[in-house]
Amino acid sequence: MGTVKRTEETDDRPPASLEETIADGGTIAGDEASADTPFGTVSSGTMSRRDRYEMLVNEWVVAPFKILWSDWRARVGSLIILAYVLMGTVGVRVVDPPRVGEGDRLVSPFEDLSHPLGTDNMGNDIFAQIVHATPPMLEMIVAGAVFTTVMAVVVGTLSGYKGGRTDQLLMTFNDILMTIPGLPLVIVIAVILEPRSPWLVGVIITVNAWAGLARAIRSQVLTLREESYVEASRLMGISTPQIVMKDIMPGLMPYILVNFVNSARSVIFASVGLYFLGILPFTELNWGVMMNLSYETGGALYTWETAHWLLAPMITIVILSFGLILFSQGTDRVFNPRVRARHTSAADPEEGDDDMSGEVATHIRG
């Protein structure tokens, strides 16, 4: 990297601490490693803290972002997600909350500029309803997706890497969760708890959804842990959490990310479905509740007059889900070292991309 300032090896600094440690161990007599061996070299140039942070930012923020941006699916997907996030944060401040009778009943969409998506049978603005249903929806999605992913990753890697008794116990528990049918379980829990907080709803919906993912991750860990570089790390005495973080997880990341986004989608569908069925208590506006009302009180399935009331939340859900799919397809590139290599060097203006030579050639050589 161009940011590294270094000079040739110098003799004026004390030899690096390695020789001292050797002496401590008392195993090898003498200080045979003098300053002219590679072990004795010391840096005389310094890299400031700032430079180092810059490098880290470059590697962990700028480069992944560039990779993401270079893929059109991820670009479109992240724009869609960003739009929903804006809708949930800025939108709720800009758009007034819907009030009964603020407009005429059942105004069709695109007729009246003050009610762009029309109104429902009580005169509530549909656009405002959709906007104000966004924050709880996003909270639910985040809660559910994070819960699923974290549980699956923790259980999966722990049981895969540790093996033995830990593996047996965790997998037995996991298998039990997998065999319980999800929907009835969620219904029972929802009835008992009557959850109101969207965060809690998100967790309840995914209460046993992580079990399948945990098993899949475990089997991936089982193959990764046999890799030579993992064994090398073990032999170097590197601690298990470090090995899991540095050697195992990066190999799983594409898979985990894709599943994170997929579980976000399944949270949307499940919550909307449950609200539509009326199993979860309606306290706040929700796209599922809107669809339920349009169907129950507006008969939206049978008449065109109220169809927009049903279609508007439906399309909102479809677009968000579509955005998430595109995003997840784009993300697996972020962790691909081949793609990364191209972009980290491109992020550094002093380094040409000539370091790619020879790499592509290996693809086609028999």
Place this chain on the structure above:
Amino acid sequence: MSKTDDTQTPTTAGTRTGTGTDRTSIRVDDPIMEIRNASVTFDMERGESRVLDDVSLDIERDEILGIVGESGSGKSMFASALLDAVVNPGILSGEVTYRPRGDAEVDVLGLSPEELRELRWEEISMVFQGAQSSFNPTITIRAHFEETIEAHNYNMEQAMAHARELLSDLYMDPDRVLDSYPHELSGGMQQRTLIALSLVLEPNVLVMDEPTAALDLLMQRSILSLLEDLQEKYDLSIVFITHDLPLVAGLADRLAVMYAFEFVEVGPAGDLIGNPTHPYTRSLLKAVPNLDTPLAEMRPIDGMAPDPVDVPQGCSYHPRCPLADETCRAEDPAYHSVSPDHQSACFHWEDSAEAIPLSTGGDERGGGDGEMRAFAGNQSDEPVVSLENVDVHFDQVADGGLLSVFQEPDTVHAVDDISLDVYENDVVTLVGESGCGKTTLGKAVIGAQRPTDGTVAYRGQDIWEAKDSRRGADIPYEHIRRSLQMIHQDPGSSLNPNRKVQASLEAPLKRWEPDMDPDDRQERILSLLEYVGMSPPGDYAQRYPHQLSGGEKQRVALIRALLMNPDVILADEAVSALDVSLRVEVMDLMLELQDLFDTSYVFISHNLSNARYFSGKAGGRIGVMYLGELVEIGPAEQIINDPQHPYTKVLRWSTADLDIEETVEDPPLRGIDIPDPVDPPSGCRFHTRCPEAREACTREQPTLGGHGDGTEHETACFREYDESHEYWDSEPVVEDDADATADDESGSWGHANE
């Protein structure tokens, strides 16, 4: 078709412009296949990649043509071109003509898909590398044969009879093999079965792409000797593609050496080995570890093979060639006839013998610095690591599901009662066939594998005791862990693909010297990278493993192990996956670093030549393992030049020499397949295959030191015992000893030797 008399003179040598030079001079009298100006190109982002560059070659009827080249030299592409099987999006141009008997001519590239399907397998068939992946694991071998026969509308009965004949020609029991599933056969048997399968439709040409690369040397040699018989019996023309020059040297009638996607030298095997004229061939011969060349003569080839997108102007070898001059840089040499059937694509073919001497002679190769160090191991008195009566057994879980709980698990005796001391600055090389327990023993030495029985001590401290008790040990486990490191076999998986070289190398330093200044850490890594020849180091440090070549990855793995400043490094087949021309270089580097860092190596290899080079140069020992036991151990040159144990002799036989006179002969052993390690033979474990076995061997087990004459060279064989031993009075083991073959694989060399 152009005439035969062109391009014999340098005047017709064209420069590489557009379609390239005319190199159509390699001809034979009765070709079964003619390849003219064949090129394969791939369109890539970086430009057009030419992976076969205007190649012309004839294959003579009923010959064995050996094609030799490093990986990435285009040899597999040549094989694909022969069958018009270049994968998309590669584009094949040129002419490939197949001449069956008579005057018929088939233009392979002009065939319709249906005709091509018929040509393949029925006329020209191919054997691939890696038999495991060539079989469908879900159907039996019989089904594979039947499927092939049916697909080509052959008479099933006749063809199956032929299949049986082929299988027995390859020393296998047809009934047993046909009813097996692929996984039930050993690697060597799978490969032989694959050969039988490729011959079942009686093709005229057999193309073999590294058919033995995944096998043990012993099995390689055995298959080669079978090939020679098959070739004679069925009048085959064989194209044998390999990276291993010594392997085909004795087998092939003609050899063709590939470099940078074209043939640089073609000639009769004897001529080419005895009098190679292309500088690349000469350097390659010097670079290949073997058993005959004096150690000081072996040299790696400097530089790297070119990138297919950017092949150098003029002669593609000129950047690495000590003879290169202006002409070489500007013009692509045409073939020069050394003798009527020996062609060399070099302007300086007459001078190459002087510039790159092959046999003894003190003069240095041009351009080389001539520095040749002897790495004498100054071994200490006290062992660093000491193994005493170590056993490692694995329980093989039977796949009986729930019921397996009630079964006694099969125990694999991976290592059985081995004692071994590793000293400071020592080099111990373990040699043996795959599955003989070399890796397990190596891992036991560095404390990565807990022994079932016996002790492993590091400077007198039992490693596993230190680990279990944590405190109270004289030498803490942490220290032991740090002192015993490992380099893995497969460069592809030895580095974390998601981490840059720098991050991989920082890990050990961060772990063991957390206080180290980040700048010093960086500096140390960079200077080590530079030291092992990876410059500019700053650039390499920022690369991901996929941007490194195999040799470079192994270097990084070596640095990573050395950063721990270990006392012992286990190098598990560390050079086996590298190209032959690189092996010597990497081994030299390892030995040089040994001098610098005072480490000992336990080097594992299935290849006696590598073992000889590595141990021999460092004055170390070679230990020969068979079925979990150490059967012979001693100084490298003694083991190579004066092997005592019959098994060592077999290994010695299996290691191909560059000696062209020596034809592939039958091996000095009775069975080619290793007995099952779950149920090893009684007495001396080698008695089932040993040509010298007598009754006594089946009952009693010889030991390493029991008969010692005080030297370092020890052999576990009764033939080393004095004459009072009962071995000398007992009867030789009879050939059809039922006991000997009961657990053995069906293959037996018995009939071959009689």
